[in-house]
Amino acid sequence: MLDVPHAMTTEPGETSFDLRKEAEEAGITGTLQQLEQELIGLKPVKSRVRQIASLLLIERIRQRAGLASSPPTLHMSFTGNPGTGKTTVALRMAKILHGLGFVRRGQVISVTRDDLVGQYIGHTAPKTKEILKKAMGGVLFIDEAYYLHRPDNERDYGQEAIEILLQVMENQREDLVVILAGYGERMTSFFASNPGFRSRIAHHIDFPDYAEAELLVIAELMLKERGYRLSAAAREAFEKYIALRRTQPFFSNARSIRNAVDRIRLRQADRLVSDLDRMLDIADLETIDPMDVLASRVFSGGADAQGSAKP
Numbered sequence: 001m002l003d004v005p006h007a008m009t010t011e012p013g014e015t016s017f018d019l020r021k022e023a024e025e026a027g028i029t030g031t032l033q034q035l036e037q038e039l040i041g042l043k044p045v046k047s048r049v050r051q052i053a054s055l056l057l058i059e060r061i062r063q064r065a066g067l068a069s070s071p072p073t074l075h076m077s078f079t080g081n082p083g084t085g086k087t088t089v090a091l092r093m094a095k096i097l098h099g100l101g102f103v104r105r106g107q108v109i110s111v112t113r114d115d116l117v118g119q120y121i122g123h124t125a126p127k128t129k130e131i132l133k134k135a136m137g138g139v140l141f142i143d144e145a146y147y148l149h150r151p152d153n154e155r156d157y158g159q160e161a162i163e164i165l166l167q168v169m170e171n172q173r174e175d176l177v178v179i180l181a182g183y184g185e186r187m188t189s190f191f192a193s194n195p196g197f198r199s200r201i202a203h204h205i206d207f208p209d210y211a212e213a214e215l216l217v218i219a220e221l222m223l224k225e226r227g228y229r230l231s232a233a234a235r236e237a238f239e240k241y242i243a244l245r246r247t248q249p250f251f252s253n254a255r256s257i258r259n260a261v262d263r264i265r266l267r268q269a270d271r272l273v274s275d276l277d278r279m280l281d282i283a284d285l286e287t288i289d290p291m292d293v294l295a296s297r298v299f300s301g302g303a304d305a306q307g308s309a310k311p
């Protein structure tokens with residue numbers, strides 16, 4: 001296991017560093033490559049992640065070289081609409097932080113307000129502390145962080161959780177990285193009314209919505225991973241699906257695409273099984289036909305699936 005960086009001793013004599021080897025040994029090269037390959041689009045996000053990884057790598061080397069360094073603040077905020085890849089990138093970020101020894105274990109604990117805040121007096125502090133215990137040595141990912149703060153309720157227990165979090169973010173930042181995530185605008189007003197959080201966040205990353213063409217590539221990637229492919233006509237149908245689905249309620253970017261892919265697989269299976277007398281070949285099993293897409297409720301005016309952003 002790698003040491004926590006600021007606890008590293010300066011090794012006299014270490015005056016030159018093989019950067020490629022350092023990056024490879026810390027696993028950064030592999031993680032960044034994986035991020036590049038597995039995630040479609042997200043150019044600005046990827047380049048911010050690369051910058052942060054570079055900063056941390058250089059910071060680690062500077063410490064070993066005995067140059068001035070202070071324990072870096074690593075808490076982050078990820079803003080963007082649902083399904084834009086925030087959780088996925090948080091997992092990669094945790095790998096980078098762990099690879100470089102900025103956190104001991106590298107696990108990601110993903111929570112929302114309900115995991116931290118109790119319903120009754122005296123319940124919040126133990127709940128928050130329990131979660132923090134689990135997250136120590138890794139990343140605490142707080143989704144829709146603004147729900148912690150309820151400005152309309154003076155006696156809201158959320159405030160207690162906020163105070164504990166702020167304290168830990170300051171005092172134990174060498175072993176816990178907090179990522180606050182949520183919709184951009186709400187996060188901005190959350191930070192405005194909670195300057196303590198704002199000042200403790202070092203890196204803000206904004207996740208843009210995907211373009212329609214990117215959503216189609218994401219769909220094809222997800223299908224490929226599951227051993228399916230779209231026929232040319234099904235591809236066209238999926239393009240139409242995306243254009244329509246985007247305008248309907250509860251659209252949540254790549255998450256909606258994942259849900260659509262799951263339902264398309266159901267319809268394809270149903271189509272195949274509806275004719276028990278035929279012989280199936282590999283192409284039948286792999287191919288998504290236009291009717292598997294076009295039977296979606298999206299085409300008849302209703303939102304596909306249960307209408308929830310997170311079914």
Ligand SMILES: Nc1ncnc2c1ncn2[C@@H]1O[C@H](COP(=O)(O)OP(=O)(O)OP(=O)(O)O)[C@@H](O)[C@H]1O
Pocket residue numbers: 038039040041042081082083084085086087088089143218221252254255258310
């Ligand atoms: N750029 C992408 N390329 C491929 N798949 C993606 C991409 N972005 C997201 N996904 C997939 O979409 C799904 C939702 O992504 P993720 O959970 O990371 O989004 P999120 O922003 O955290 O959403 P939420 O805030 O709703 O939890 C996951 O299955 C993820 O693998």
